[in-house]
Amino acid sequence: MDITTRIANIIEKRKPLVHKLEGVEGNLKTLSAALHQLEERRNYLSTQLGNSDITGKLRGINFDPIQLAIASELTALIKLKNRFSRDTLNIGVIGRARQGKSRLLQSLTGLSTAEIPDGDRQHCTGVRSTIYHEPNVDAYGEVWFHSERSFLDEVITPYYETLRLGAKPLTVEEFANKPLPTLPQDIPGYAEPGAMYEHLKRYHSQFSQYRHLLREISPRRIQKHQIREYVAQDTTDGKRIFFNYLAVKEVKIICTFPNSNVGKIALVDMPGLGDTGLGDEDKLIKALGKDIDFVLFVRMPKSSGDYWADVDVKLYDAARSALVELPINLWSFLVLNQTNSESNNGDNFKNCQDLFETIAEKYIQVEKSLITNCANSQDTSQLLDTILNYLTNNIDALDQKYSSTCQQRLQNIYESVHAALSKAKTLLPKDSEDDYLETEELFSELFGNNESGWWKDIALGLQELRVQLWYQRQVPDEELYEGVIAAIESCEQDKGIISSDNALQEINNRVMISSAFRAYPDYQDELRVLIAHRFLTLDDNLKRVVEFAKNQVVDVLQNQGKLATLSQAKGSDFFTEIGNIIPERLAKLKAGFHILANFQLSYRGLILPRIRQHLDGLTNISPMTGQFGQVLEQPDKTLAVSKDTTAEDILMALEIDYDKAINTIKPALEELLCEPNEAVYAMVEEFIDNVIRQKDIQKEWRNFLRGVRGKIWSDIFSKNEQDRQMREEWMKAVNQVMLANQLEYFYFVQ
Incomplete structure (x- = not known):
């Protein structure tokens, strides 16, 4: 069975789990709402009952840890649902700025610097690009723009908060029309905050150049020759005349890869770390957890000598934290980008070997490490074959491990709720037989x-x-x-x-x-x-x-x-x-x-x-x-x-x-x-x-x-009847939680 068929089978096998996950997700929300109502009933009873012993026991039932666990699991289920509902296997390419990620993507996709800007001139823009393989198609792009709201929340507000610039703008008009606050003198650091502030100034000073795009309908389809206008700030010859990228949230590029027998895959150009754009690490972690099946770390050693720096470890740790359910070493490779003497970096093969031999010392654990010339299409094609062979042979086991971890946490939630309900059901005692008969x-x-x-x-x-x-x-x-x-x-x-x-x-x-x-x-x-x-x-x-x-x-x-x-x-x-x-x-x-x-x-x-x-x-x-x-x-x-x-x-x-x-x-x-x-x-x-x-x-x-x-007959039955009614309402709330807390509602894997 060829790679294309194997990948198609993997994607098809994932689909049925999406419906089951939606059922579990819906029940968790129902359970959370029922627990909230039970908690409100508990708080009310605590103020009404005259029995301090029962009141103490009521307050002893703590629903907060359960609610936190449910909230956390809902987030995890969304990630898992996204994973299983994708129509492609996604490979995320990660690396610090100017390590050769763009050159690697160019080699794998057949695209040029016009579509995938590299770091030879200005810094990369931070626009996230996902490149899809589709046989026999003329390359084109799809652009997703920020809305005015997401532009403020996801782009501008983080600068105001990190740089301590005071009240953040509530509308784009306010951001555009008011002068930027000055950078505080007492902010920690000097060069980095200053560089961040320059980034923000660019958004502010050039607002009129891209403002209209914040109201555009997404996605916008563009031709191959237009792609650079939305992902870069300069032309291929270095003229800084593009500002569209400031309004762009994401770009998808569809083209035919040189290695055409790769099936339904996508390469994701992850945000680079190392420049002074804000939120790169958060974007990286979010994207890894949501959109990525496999990670390819890219590191280009300097020919003059290099070592594993703290920033390399930080990058690895950030990726590792994205998906705690699945250890990163099981779904990642590391590529040491080899350059020859004709490149700007010079011949770095010896330094590649040095870093290859010392990787374990920094506890950077990956499934496989390779030395590959990212600018060589033959080498990168072999690299892609290696990745896809590993993926198709192991993705089922990875999916199973991921699912099992989530399933175990769901069962833990069920058991926690069950234990709390066991206490809750017996807190308010029923009337004795004699009291009942008399009543x-x-x-x-x-x-x-x-x-x-x-x-x-x-x-x-x-x-x-x-x-x-x-x-x-x-x-x-x-x-x-x-x-x-x-x-x-x-x-x-x-x-x-x-x-x-x-x-x-x-x-x-x-x-x-x-x-x-x-x-x-x-x-x-x-x-x-x-x-x-x-x-x-x-x-x-x-x-x-x-x-x-x-x-x-x-x-x-x-x-x-x-x-x-x-x-x-x-x-x-x-x-x-x-x-x-x-x-x-x-x-x-x-x-x-x-x-x-x-x-x-x-x-x-x-x-x-x-x-x-x-x-x-x-x-x-x-x-x-x-x-x-x-x-x-x-x-x-x-x-x-x-x-x-x-x-x-x-x-x-x-x-x-x-x-x-x-x-x-x-x-x-x-x-x-x-x-x-x-x-x-x-x-x-x-x-x-x-x-x-x-x-x-x-x-x-x-x-x-x-x-x-x-x-x-309130004068006759008031106290007993009030107690009975409170008990009924309490048990009604308990039973609502019990209805949602059925073990079969928590299972999505067999």
Whole structure:
């Protein structure tokens, strides 16, 4: 099996683990939230309980280490998920500035100094580049720009903090428009802070050159010849005319490698250490943990003599700290960059050998060390083959080791939570058997039956209300009657066009514009709408009738039934609130309250049909052709319009139509004045049937009141019930944590 196929198989084998990791990640977040709620409940109980022994034990359960472990593991899982979701195997090339990293990348990728600037002239920009191998493709790039926010947070703010420049800018406008603070005189060091300050000055002074890029959509695709404009500050001949790199976050380059049989790999040009740009080490550690499968350290010994310096050890230690789950020596090589006598560095082969032989003395441990000419494409091609052979032979074991380390930590979290829950479950003792029986006997006595107690009071109170409403059901409702009278008076006071002082003139104007054939039916429509709208206010009257009756039921439930301790609301709101409190398992009782809460009488359902049938005289129906071809006129039409019809004719007809409608609507509405009382009686009777007379409903009431008895009979059950409720709420919070802390939810490897 060739390298390309082996790499493809490795990438494909990783993919299924991503979904499992997402499940574990989601459960950890759920567990953390449940632990937070349990901690809040613990803190509350610590202030409520009078038992100092229990309070001390509650405070003894420390969730902080568990939460810290979860937070740390969530970060680790993101790294692992990134590793397994990648479409390439990524090789990170690491080295101090001017050690030959860029020359090595040029040799491996076939790109030139135009696309991968080296350190022969100015210092490297620090723009991170990832180079992807893709067979048979013309090289191109993709540029990711900083947003204004990330530019401030990731680029500018670190300078202000490190150099102690005071309040950091909150917007890019503030950064650009205000002069830079002066460098403090008492800052430790001299040359290094000064050089850093010069870097910041470049960002500030050249802001107008790159500012527009901070608002660009990423990624931007660019041609091969444009790449240097975004990764370097100077042209290949040294002219410093480029400033785009100051706004660039990352560049991806896609090209065909000279060694085409390498499969899906990417070479990552890691930030170099050694110049005075800020955050290089942090970027290195972050990128290694997130994006890299294999590390290639590059070191170029000086031909005049060299040694392993502290900065080399620091670089190695930084890389080593990036992924504590996987020792760096298992996934890294070291290349000593050999140069010949024709290079600027001269022949350094002897010094390469010296460093090769003394590497162990500095505890720089890697899987393999090699001496390679990074500028020689044949040597670097062999180097890449060596790396890929090692990777394809060992990556499965590395992935397994990495995963197993994470898996063990997850199991440790599970065990820590399990141990804490074991203590938490027993902290609040249950009532003794004798206390429980005594409480139940007292509750049963208070609840009572048909002969005494709460049940008798509530049933009798509702029955008395039912009888009262039964006698009232044939009595006209005064609320609705007053509403009808008010609507009729409104209709009589304002008759629209009929009441106008200039009625004849207005009608005549409309006849002149649109003809009598159009004017008369249009005015009929307007008067019909006017009358119908006058009666819309009856909707409010009907609602008040219903709410008044509901409040009569509420009075019984809040007084005889003592439910005022559960809800102080009135009318429909009371039944909604109590219905929401009743548990789902008590379906009959819950439904009874919700049915009454939703009951309503409306103008459109009860009154509108009665009114509409008396508005026919104001309804415009055009003549129709009958089945035998004759023209059928609207029956009882007040005015037969012709070309000779005058404004006076129309006004007189409208007065007749209008008065006829009003005079027939009033007695029709008076006939239904009893219907609201009949409806609310039926409403209350149905409620009583649902919550008093229904089979097994007394049992549901008993179970409901048992859960709230501490509130209903607070003077009797207050202390015991408060303790019971606190215990229930504590155990509910404990159980929520237990649901998330199931061992199978922590596993993502078999």
